[in-house]
Amino acid sequence: MSRKLGKRIVLLREKKGWSQAELARVCLKDRQSIERLERGTTNPTAYTLYEVASALEITLAELLKF
Amino acid sequence: MSRKLGKRIVLLREKKGWSQAELARVCLKDRQSIERLERGTTNPTAYTLYEVASALEITLAELLKF
DNA sequence: CCAGGTGTCAACAAATATGATGACACATTT
């Protein structure tokens, strides 16, 4: 499940033409935190998802469409 | 944010006519865990949200529409 | 009245996410 979510984040990030580092910067997060998220090795919290969605300029619901 | 999410869970749970205890049972969770979620005192993980959504027979995206 | 359901709250141990730092291989650019 985290795997699917990770793939979705990768997709949305690349759609914006961003690198992990760029998304991390906009999220005010660590580059490695984003990488873990995308690889699906963690089970992120709702707030983390909210921060990522905000950075990607989409809603939480849209981020979770997978 | 957790507050809004909690209110949404309450709404969807009551739409099914369930008590917190009933939702907890379907989720295989503790009654108190559901209660904390609904009150917004925790920042749940994606997997927890997935379990709740499954119990409510909706998608994650639908649960997060708020 | 009283037993049971309900929502709420507190505290604890265990598991886990997060932020941080450092490292590595690979590709691209200068």
Added chain:
DNA sequence: AAATGTGTCATCATATTTGTTGACACCTGG
């Protein structure tokens, strides 16, 4: 060749979620 950007991985300390137990007040049905 050297420097930089990229994605990946590991480790550590700290914060937080989660499961659990116990408790309380309130209400309703028997």
